[in-house]
Amino acid sequence: MPTSPSDDAVPAAPRADDPSAGAPHSGAPYDSASRDSSPYTGTPYDLAVVGAGPAGLAAAVAAGRLGLRVALLDSAARTGGQFYRHPAPGLNARRPQALHHAWQAYAGRTRRLAALIAAGRVAHLAEHHVWAVTGAVGEWSVHTALGPDGAGERRTVRAAKLLLATGAHERQLPFPGWTLPGVVGAGGAQAVLKAGLVLPGRRIVVAGSGPLLLAVAGSLAAAGAEVPTVVEASGYVGYARRPGALAANPGKLAEGAVHGIGLLRHRIPVRTRAAVTEVHGKDRVEAVTVMRLDHDWRPVPGTEKQIACDALAVGHGLVPQLEPATGIGCATRLTPDGTHALVVDERQRTTVPGIWTAGETGGVGGAELAMVEGELAALDIAGRQGPGRESRARRRDRLRRFADAMAVAHAPRPGWTAWLGDDTDVCRCEEVTAGEVREAVGELGARDARTVKLLTRAGMGWCQGRMCGPAVDCLTGGASGTAPRRPLACPVTLERLAEG
Template identity: 45%
Template structure:
């Protein structure tokens, strides 16, 4: 019987998985939450021909995969599809599971509810930026690196005229390059990790750097051509302004990320792009029952199989590694989900590249790790949860007064993480702050109730009226044939 492979996510990992599954002769249903394929990585205008490909890494690979998946009669691509739940053992024919999704504008009143059924599921939901809070980070003009790059790629718009890119990790380099390409004056890239930490993390991996050396060299050349300084051991510790950001305080920080007294300097800017790495999107993987490792990533084997039969995971939910790792993992997952084997000859290049690049991602993680001392730059009025406007002082005093040690009661008493983003921006930060408070005040573990911020019974907001709506079934050929007969 022909396999139906359902892929959630239309970025590098999801597209590679769909492409590989089609190569194996499977039917594919691809769900993408955005209006267009490409995910967070391949942002582009509606008219792809208008895209400035100099801002797009590996653009030809995207075009080839998107065109193939979009035109193959065995593939069904559904965009603007918000997957919100995953069902198991529903007894519907030979399908192993059903993905519940709402199709349409995320805040629209007339979304169509669908149930996508299949024999295998590949979760390729990617990640989102993580930004550590600091006083003034809620001012207009303070944006994540991903948001700044998305505006540059998709709209050709710079977030400001005089911009600083700050945070930690190699992602700062393409953000700065994208901003410069659309006309912004980038006055500096500020890496929080020290030069010694960066070198000690990357240098031992020099035999493996060949895979990324051309890309890194290209960014270094671009920054030099535009006279953009790259400075290490510095962090933005305050943003200044009233209706929008007008300047920032930059401080030298020690190895634990505590500001060094007497090193603060003021920079005149009208925008600051901040990224301290990425947080994997785990809601659907957890909803599917996939086990997580101690590092809070989805645990997978060599074939990208999770702990749940017929469920695979690829890309950032298995470990932050970038688009090249995601492409390799997606190809492996798609091939095996469609009935192939990890030992098949055609998978050897992907397996080899995954092994090489995953070694590098470990080095990147160590070289740009977040130090525990970052909490020392917070003030009582620093906003932690921007959706609910919960301040650090309110969070800390409430937790101490109520002796709250579990994440669920902490959310209910402080409202942190209960806003529209459902803790995707502040969740990990709240967890870390609770850990810090527990260690200083003798409290218990911050997750004593067994709750983590990524665990949500409903992965994305759904109206009550939508829950009662009749869902259209999409999936296995047997079920689709039945639908046609019913019509």
């Protein structure tokens, strides 16, 4: 089955004197000395794609091949997003693809992207941190801050249509000791391995919930780490309750089998219905306590077991990154695992006219689903119908059913808050404890996360609640009905705001 628009759909390369072609952008990190101003002051693009991960990359390539002038914006220096990370050039990695699966799907699209950049059809605007979107149908303005850390000049990219592919970030559920050095996100451990070729420790426990844990444990072990165990809070029997989704996605079963074989090869046991409930150590991690969980994820007394380690890689799935979509009014829905995702129709359109989305923003489902959705969105934006669109839509729906089954199987249960002592930090940025949140709810009358934030400052720190938000929601009484709306999608200085 083809995964990209047919070559028959690719228009001839524009002539150098064609004013509609625009100036190609190298895709290199922003350099104020050599910056070409045409991406900001020239004719508005047909389409601006925010995010150059699997979804945004696939969308930009498909749209460019269908004849649209595309601006592909991303905060990183290279495409790939959180999934396809690249080792720093100075590390001279010989086989970076060995740390990824489905590398060929990514490599093929990067080759097509390079050709489209050379033809002036796509401008890859690297190291562009999108902090807000304004405008309306036909005249969107994407406001960015430039440079590796977003501290550079402010620039605005204009486009007639907009596709948001901003991905997701890890969900963390706090527990005693989780702020100790050596505790890292499960995805974070994989990220530093892919990008830095380093391990967070030598003896690493992998814990949390979700299929990412198996991939992380296998990657760490293959890189030389000792992984004494994988601790999975949910288990995998939940998948069996949706046999249709499994049968329709044999590739996912094969992928799971590959991870399982890898764990067997490295002799890594998997403990299901269990969790790390405490981390021990003085200056860094020295050991963790693992306990069995009941159906609601409450620790079962008397099941404590301490495991020596020097690092813990922990995560409970992913949370869609919804800024700047919610800031411009895109509606959200509650997902089966208690997070929020954008409301999306069968054509990948959001509830705001002129804005499409693809990938994890519509519900976490992985790189393969993200790429299919990116191509579907591009086809709709370009006004293309036909068999190619229909086959991709069927594939999208099949993968989405599996994603929903995955979300249900690994959804956190409410009893996990029993892990928390009153002195356990919940909001790391503002050092707000579980006891302070409980006091705000039980004694001060807070009934939602926003009120808790006003009373305790939980969520007011640098991460703006991305790290502590799920925990505060649970301690408040459950996930709120709507996702938070933030006017700024990422940190931006007052100096940059004053420029406008």
